[in-house]
Amino acid sequence: MRDVIETNRLKLRMLRMKDAQRVAGLCGDPAVARMIARAPLPYLPIAAEGWIMTLAARKPLGADFVYAVDLDGEGLIGAIGAHKVGETGFEAGYWFGRPYWGRGYATEALTAFLEAAGNLGPLQAGHFVDNPASGRVLEKTGFAYTGEVKPLFSLARGESVLSKRMRFAEAAGRGAGERAAVAA
Known part of the structure; x- marks a missing residue:
């Protein structure tokens, strides 16, 4: 995958160690952390540094392709x-700081990521049952519910939370929001 993916409003780029403070600040918001399975609370900069280092080590192995999402004038969002x-x-996933919710950034970034991802292989995703907004983003970008609902441990909540599972399949020639999604 490319190191940089650009949209009209956003730039997706590799995470850097200097992003750790911003990641910790945004993910340290309990409203954000509780929607991410692996985000601890409190979310300290050392945790963000560990996450960024792990991603950097796994990328050459073809195991992780994770991008910072930058908004012009704001930096990492x-x-x-x-x-x-x-x-x-x-498994596709994303998070955004609370000030950036409800502005279409997740849909825009996920659409661009999926177009750049090409042939990664079968893609799945999920969202906690109390986060229907994430489900709407996934549906708009071509994911469909599989009917599976399973518990997923949330570090921030300290307990398992039900997660709705989804699957993606891209149909050639279709644009964002018009992809054919199948529940195979």
Whole structure:
């Protein structure tokens, strides 16, 4: 995958160690952290540094493709990408700081990421049942519900929370929001 992906409003780029403070600040908001399975609370800069180092180590192995999402004039506003699951599949995920919710940034960034991802292999995603906004973003970008709902441990909440599972399949020639999604 490319190191930089650009949209009309956003720039997706590799995370850097100097992003750790901003990541910790945005993910340290309990409203954000509770929607991310692996975000601890409190979210300290050392945790962000560890996350960024882990991603950097796994990228050359083809196991993680995660980007910082920058907004012109604001800098980093979130992150988006995919982690390898199993032998051939990937799980897509994203988070955005609360000041950037409801402005279409997640849909714009995920659409660009999916277009650049090409042939990563089967893509899945999910969202906690109490985060329907994330489900709407996933649906708009071509994901469909599989019917599976399973518990997923949330570090920030300190307990398992039900997660709705989704799957993506791109149909050639379709644009963002018009992709054919299948629940295979």
